[in-house]
Amino acid sequence: MSKSERTKKFIIEKAAPIFNTKGFAGTSLSDLTEATGLTKGSIYGNFENKEEIAIHVFKYGVARMKQAMEIKLDTVAQPSQQIYAFLDFFLEYVFEPPVSGGCIILNTAVEADDNQPVLKKHVSQQLTSLIKYVQSLLEGTSIDWEQKYEYKPETLSYAIFSSIEGAVMISRVQNNIRPMQQVVSYWKKQLKQLETQ
Numbered sequence: 001m002s003k004s005e006r007t008k009k010f011i012i013e014k015a016a017p018i019f020n021t022k023g024f025a026g027t028s029l030s031d032l033t034e035a036t037g038l039t040k041g042s043i044y045g046n047f048e049n050k051e052e053i054a055i056h057v058f059k060y061g062v063a064r065m066k067q068a069m070e071i072k073l074d075t076v077a078q079p080s081q082q083i084y085a086f087l088d089f090f091l092e093y094v095f096e097p098p099v100s101g102g103c104i105i106l107n108t109a110v111e112a113d114d115n116q117p118v119l120k121k122h123v124s125q126q127l128t129s130l131i132k133y134v135q136s137l138l139e140g141t142s143i144d145w146e147q148k149y150e151y152k153p154e155t156l157s158y159a160i161f162s163s164i165e166g167a168v169m170i171s172r173v174q175n176n177i178r179p180m181q182q183v184v185s186y187w188k189k190q191l192k193q194l195e196t197q
Contacts, residue, residue, distance in 0.1 A: 008046050011036055012056050019057045020101030023111050024050070024119070054108075055122055061104030062126050068098050083137040083191060087184045090164050094171045094180045103168045105130070131157050143194045151194065160187055 001009075014035040019027050027050070032043055047053045072089040073082045097103060105126060112120040135157035139145070145153060167183040 004046065007038075007042070008056070011038070011043060011046060011053065012060050015053055016057045016061055016104075017100040019054055020061060020097075020099050020104050020107055023107065024054050024116060025111065027054075051116065051118060054116070054119055058104060058108050058119065058122055058126075061099040061108075064098035065093070065104065068093070079140045080142045083134075083141055084188060086134065086137055087160075087164075087187055090168065091177070091180055091184055094168050094177065102172055103165065106165050106168055127161075131161050134161050138191075141191065141195065143191070148194060148197070163187070 011032070015027075015032055018031050018035055022031065029040055029043070029050070032038075032053070033040060036043065043053075047056070069086065069089050072092075073085045076082050076085045093103070101107065105123065108119065109123045109127070112123050135153045138153040138156055138160075143151075145151065163183050163186075164180075167180040170179040171177055
């Protein structure tokens with residue numbers, strides 16, 4: 001890794017919790033210089049503007065989230081049970097995300113929706129990727145999707161991921177794990193019923 005690459009990595013790692021806590025609009029250049037100990041010139045010598053930093057921070061945060069998720073899923077021997085490990089992951093993630101400040105996908109999506117079209121595009125791509133990932137986990141279960149033709153893995157993947165992200169928001173706002181516990185419990189019961197019916 002070159003010196004320039006190391007510096008960029010350093011800036012991204014230091015900037016990530018700031019952007020994820022304060023948001024794009026709330027993060028100032030002075031926040032970044034204070035966190036990194038670098039000058040304004042050094043920061044903008046590595047990134048074109050604040051938006052480029054935010055995009056790299058978002059990608060970094062999602063990569064950390066996915067890495068933590070994979071570690072959780074790797075503890076499950078049977079692929080058919082990985083969807084349950086995925087659900088359990090969010091019980092820990094809601095208050096202990098890899099990047100402090102909450103769910104980087106939820107935080108970035110809310111802010112980028114109206115004001116940051118380029119960042120919004122990256123959020124949309126990651127959401128699509130994660131929903132397809134949930135769909136692949138559902139397809140790997142022992143549920144007979146042909147027999148249960150009224151249920152589709154794609155539809156359930158949207159429902160599961162949307163309710164999980166909603167539970168992240170409610171749990172964090174209320175400072176209470178119960179909303180996430182309720183959502184995880186609900187989906188586990190639903191999936192178990194589909195497996196045994």
